[in-house]
Amino acid sequence: MKPTHPFISAHHACMASARASFLGISLSLATPFMALSQDKPSGEELYAQACAQCHGQELQGGLAQSLTDAVWQFGSSRSAIFRNIKYGISDFSMPAFEQALSDAQINQVIDFVMASEKASGSVKPPIPDSVHTLDYKVSVETVASGLDLPWGIDFLDSGKALITERGGHLRLWQNGTLAPEPVKGIPAVLAEGQGGLLDVSKGPHYAEDGWIYLSYSHAQAVDGANKPNAMTRIVRGRLEGNQWTDQEVIFEAPADRYLGTRHHYGSRIVFDRQGHVFFSIGDRGLSDQAQDLSRPNGKIHRLNLDGSLPADNPFIGIHGAMPSLFTYGNRNPQGMAVDPVSGALWAAEHGPMGGDELNHIAGGANYGWPIITYGRNYDGASVSEFQRRIGMQQPALYWKPSIAVCGIDFVHNSQFTRWNGKLLVGALKYEEVRLLDIEADRVIHQEIILKHAGRVRDVHSAPDGAIYVVTNGPDAILRLQPVHDNNPSSE
DSSP states (O other): OOOOOOSHHHHHHHHHHHHHHHHHHHHOTTSHHHHHHHTOOOHHHHHHHHTHHHHOTTSOOSSSOOSSSSOOTTOOSHHHHHHHHHHOBGGGTBOOOTTTSOHHHHHHHHHHHHHHHHHHTOOOOOOOSEEEOSSEEEEEEEEEOSOSSEEEEEEEETTEEEEEETTTEEEEEETTEEOSSOOBTOOOOOOSTTOSEEEEEEOTTHHHHOOEEEEEEEEEOOTTOSSOEEEEEEEEEEEETTEEEEEEEEEOOOGGGOBSOOOOOOOOEEEOTTSEEEEEEOOTTOGGGGGOTTSSTTEEEEEETTSOOOTTOTTTTSTTOOTTEEEEOOSOEEEEEEOTTTOOEEEEEOOSBSOEEEEEEOTTOBOOTTTBOSOBOTTSOBSOSBSOOTTSOOOSEEESSOOOEEEEEEOOSOSOGGGTTOEEEEETTTTEEEEEEEETTEEEEEEEEEESSSEEEEEEEOTTSOEEEEEETTTEEEEEEEEEESOGGGO
16 A cells, blocks of 8 residues: 655655755756756656656655555646646645746656556556554455446345446345345436436335435436436435336426536435435536525435425525425535434535535534535635535535545444444545544544545444445445454443
8 A cells, every 4th residue: 555645754844845845946047957947857857856856766755645556645637647746746745836837847747657657567566455543453455356346335234235337227236145136116317427326325215115216317308409408306215026016206496407517416315203204416527506505405404204395494485495405505416315313314515626614414404515615626726715604514524625425324334343433434536434422513523444445435333233335436335344352441
């Protein structure tokens, strides 16, 4: 595994050295960098001038991580690497180079680094068989593979789970085996962009009534247009053998509220103890609409289990407001979980570049997007000058830089008894599972318990006491179980 600036002193030494170098570059264009700029330096020359102090002349690592071992700590896509170079990673002492290098020069550096990594023959390390955490040695087992972009998972009982594939398939995993054929009769989805078949969640009375809930991107034809509009839709149905039956629509937005964008669908589904279903809808890429109470996007919604309206929903009676709304000002919540002890609802939402949030959800609250945010646009421009405003909720935690926070779940009824009550958090960009300690709505500790096993789409504390992790790249389901308690006498 690639070390990430392993010593704080190395952090500061690398940052100080880089700052000195880049202050010289940006403030005095008569320096050697000016000569390089005039001579149209190669990516290798730019790397030597700008990056080698921390990452090594041969890209082998030093004060900062190696760039040739096929492990990318902060995102492996070209766009992620570009943003990291241009805007820096302040939490890990990597300065921003936007004043020192042009976009074209940054791309030259990326070309050189990627070519060097390819030439080195490095391949991404396999998923480890075990990992060490503060409390446990943990086994890591791949229990399902060969999936196609799995998105959500829920267990019907201790040996049977349903898994969504974003392309539109619902898969049954039973007693350690993935059924060869998808469930039949699933509704058609619009599998474009970030859309498709998204979350799955069994109802709170599944053992008695068999209801299973799905979220997906639903298409609505537009007169005279070649492409349909789309919006998040919620349905429920039952499973008879391998057949989806008895489908009912729980939520469908009015046709004039469907949109032509193909991203930020939100789509997590959870239930409280009072017989409500909650689901999230992202802002669909139209940030200002998150503040518009007449629109479904950029919100968390609450309905009764059958889709009817709770009489005490917070926006009922407000002129023009959608009555299903529970909160607003949410950018793209792809994680929701209910604390099994307190009953509190929590949500995790993607920020733009930086500013991912974890929020304790309160009915009627405004979570601020896009008026307040700790992130900025992907081009570096400011989203808002405000991080706080009266009447808008502050996150319990925000991540800057963004980890691309996704599925969350509270650990409960677990083989990991020391972790009961703690919150599991999955991260796409950083390929992590984090474990959070929360007290009085404050996160007091974070631990990374799994790293570089793939983009973590969902996490689930299952009835068998294990923790299941849904990953993309590889598209798989991992099972985590404790094999050794590090502090058995302290329990």
